[in-house]
Amino acid sequence: SAEQVAFDEKIDADRKVEPQDWMPEAYRKTLVRQISQHAHSEIIGMQPEGNWISRAPSLKRKAILLAKVQDEGGHGLYLYSAAETLGVSRDQLLDGLHTGKAKYSSIFNYPTLTWADVGVIGWLVDGAAIMNQIPICRCSYGPYARAMIRICKEESFHQRQGFESLMTQMRGTQAQRDMVQDAVNRWWWPVLAMFGPPDKDSPNSATSMRWGIKRISNDDLRQKFVDATIPQAEILGVTVPDPDLKFNEATGHWEYGAIDWDDFWAVVNGNGPCNKERLATRVKAHEQGQWVRDAALAHARKQKARQMKEAA
Amino acid sequence: SAEQVAFDEKIDADRKVEPQDWMPEAYRKTLVRQISQHAHSEIIGMQPEGNWISRAPSLKRKAILLAKVQDEGGHGLYLYSAAETLGVSRDQLLDGLHTGKAKYSSIFNYPTLTWADVGVIGWLVDGAAIMNQIPICRCSYGPYARAMIRICKEESFHQRQGFESLMTQMRGTQAQRDMVQDAVNRWWWPVLAMFGPPDKDSPNSATSMRWGIKRISNDDLRQKFVDATIPQAEILGVTVPDPDLKFNEATGHWEYGAIDWDDFWAVVNGNGPCNKERLATRVKAHEQGQWVRDAALAHARKQKARQMKEAA
Amino acid sequence: MKAPVEYLLHLADNALILGQRNAEWTGHGPVLEEDIALANISLDLIGQARLLYQHAASILGNGATEDTLAYFRDSHEFRNHTLVELPHHGPLAGTAIADRDYATTIARNFLYSAFMLLLWEALQSSKDEQLAAIAAKSLKETRYHLRHARDWVIRLGDGTAESQRRMQAAFEHLLPYTQEFWTASPHEEQAVRDGTGVDTASIREAWEAEVDETLREATLVRPDAKGYVPRGKVGLHSEHLSYVLAEMQSLARQHPGATW
């Protein structure tokens, strides 16, 4: 169709698709799935870090962590709004999450066992997320790209804070250093898996690339992340739990060992340490908030009725 | 009536009234009120001490405290059973508690703010309770008297444990000693009020005395308690918060200052620091246990039906 | 001129403990916007607490810092109003558990911020210049907190039958705790005498009017504030504070002397 041609031209010219523009149904669906999955990840992601707000070991760190988790809620809001421009309501999106139909990033199905996990999530998880997200700032769909620009800025800030927090802990007592190393050991492999399955097992990627939704392949992003992170680990004074890790002078890249994809898929498919807890917590908050949302609606209706009466 | 004469003779001869014996309705009612009030006190009394089980500072103290609170539950059971011999069911008794009609000892409307409170409750509250209860071991109503004998034995044990625990704390750090003194300061006056209003304001006492339910007057018990306790305080190395306290060489008694009866009545009438919390906690436990009790009944009925079917 | 340290701690502890309580909603709010709003309020409160602790610590010297004051004092040393330490549900013993109730959270935030708005306003003319500056900053934040809480009191009071029942119950539970606003602790009396503090009697009328007006608009019946008068600000707390502190201080106390 003419619309399809116009759309393809826009994509080829690297111009933005906007909500009022015509778009192929599959493009719309892919975007809704990806944006909502991203939004859900922000919301579920509030839980593992939220787990340490009440116990943050200094007031400064408490404030930083609370602000960070609040930012994640804010990212969730932008992203739900971006998804809404594609014609789905927030209720529909939440329903997808609560019924288990929609996914969220599997990384949040791991528990935060110590305070050091907060720093490591900032450094590694946010670091990986940024690697994944920076290309999306150039995504073909305007509202998504603009939301991502804002989100990436804030995430970089979080990542620096996480690194700085770990740096302080590594300069501290032996117990603190041990805690950081232990956290790195637990998070390293799940973080590498965040970039998704190897390119050879990632069949949907090609279409997304074509549509300008995805810009760089999983394996390329993963390599970029490892190359950026290992020198940081050295600065911190921690090691990553990979006996096969070595620097290849010829390629200039860090080569890493085999990722346990069975474990990754187990977690994706619901069998991680916290999948049930994360989802049930979200569902409970939603259900227990029902009376509050109902009341807000009822009050708004009453107000409107009163205003109309006054106007009449 | 002849029954009344026989009852009076029994009382005068200091023989026991038993469940199957005739008794005046007012005697029965007074006993039900007093025994159930006592039972409720044991049950509500589980809350303030139970507040420190999870945080007891050593495993030995955790076990001692848990056993003590368990004993209180046991006392509640004996006493509900004693009350049931007078023709009221446990459900009726609990209903009286939950609706606020029945009273319990006002002392349990104070919070336990530190670990030292646990020791002070053992030493002072249980000490005062024993003073109150020992005469009841000679009470005219058999089942009540027998329950009290058992309870008094266990309470004396608790009192010694409380004192011993405080002794250990007083031999410890300055922070521990301060904690004990602070607890004594908070509990002293409420404990003195446990013996009830002064004799001149205690109109029901005469009848209870006549019936052999009460044996010693409030003021006499209170004096006995103060005389026994002040030397113990000296051994511990704590003071009681009474600037007017002095030993009267002539009478051989410790004279104590004026009790704030307004405060006492405020707490009795529902305005203590924890009245609402104590009662609401009990009601919530009862309500949330409903499905368990229902299930136990339903299962028992099913079992019985099956047995009858087998027998048939 | 410096305010009495205990007076500063009273103000700081109020902010910290209520900040800690409000942060408990993070990830569990009734709607995402409220998660964010409560985290925001909590952040402001923790920020106020930090400034006040820093000021108190500089007066105390001897190695005191905002963190030694927040993490290494025991419950009887805390000077906050009992109101701010209560859990987000009706009256229950410290060992009981119950779902969080948003009406309780909102009612408390309303009662407290209506009070603090007036207090910060007056404290802007404290003879302790640093406290006056903190008051000016906090006043702006508290305006937003009060607006947020007030809007929700009205929305929930004049919402559904269920929400009205809950808001009414929350005020019946909490209003008696506000009696502590009007009692004078020794450190408050001292602060009033030396011109660094505010006599709360001077702001009572305005507070009562705000409560009356808001509850009226929310179609709620204003309950009596009677019964036990709490004494948290002289260190006599409810059973709940020591649980809040056990959790809040656990990590800091596990690593005494560590830097974070």
Next chain:
Amino acid sequence: MKAPVEYLLHLADNALILGQRNAEWTGHGPVLEEDIALANISLDLIGQARLLYQHAASILGNGATEDTLAYFRDSHEFRNHTLVELPHHGPLAGTAIADRDYATTIARNFLYSAFMLLLWEALQSSKDEQLAAIAAKSLKETRYHLRHARDWVIRLGDGTAESQRRMQAAFEHLLPYTQEFWTASPHEEQAVRDGTGVDTASIREAWEAEVDETLREATLVRPDAKGYVPRGKVGLHSEHLSYVLAEMQSLARQHPGATW
């Protein structure tokens, strides 16, 4: 011959943490007799923990006592099964709050005591004589715990529709955690090798039979024990343990070095 310290700590931590959890019902049970029964079970468990810690402490030396082991280790040093640290409700994050559910408590006590009955039985012939003696004592107590839990599983399973729904949900939540019973940690392997410990594979069949038989009698459907295999006994716990410890250890850590 002494068992590996980590093996003793594993047994002790199981008993302590489950004792701590069961004690949370004190004053909140569904009927007074159950308050008493759970306190009793909790007392037995704490008693078992004390004997095991004392034994471990005597091997460790260096000033270790039952209390340094219980109160001054951090969560990653605890060696208990994840099962025993979970709160008394369905799956929820550590920061969530929910009413205690008696079905969850009963299902856990059943699964754990059915396992420990067999383990204590076998441990009576441990080459560590002290451990064998503790096993003999604990075995008697565990018989009672199992009977109590088993009776209630049947009563609640075969009770009302509501109680059956709750018991079924509790087993669906908890059964996957029992997978940890059958994985071998390094300290267990070592204990098996040196004859002080028991290979849990040897008791599995009897445990499965007990579970099958009880659930059948309770008219419950036995759920699959699949999915994530917990690793609490090597120190990788759920988010819940650190909250349990924060509360349990708070007072002891507030007064380091004090005697109680």
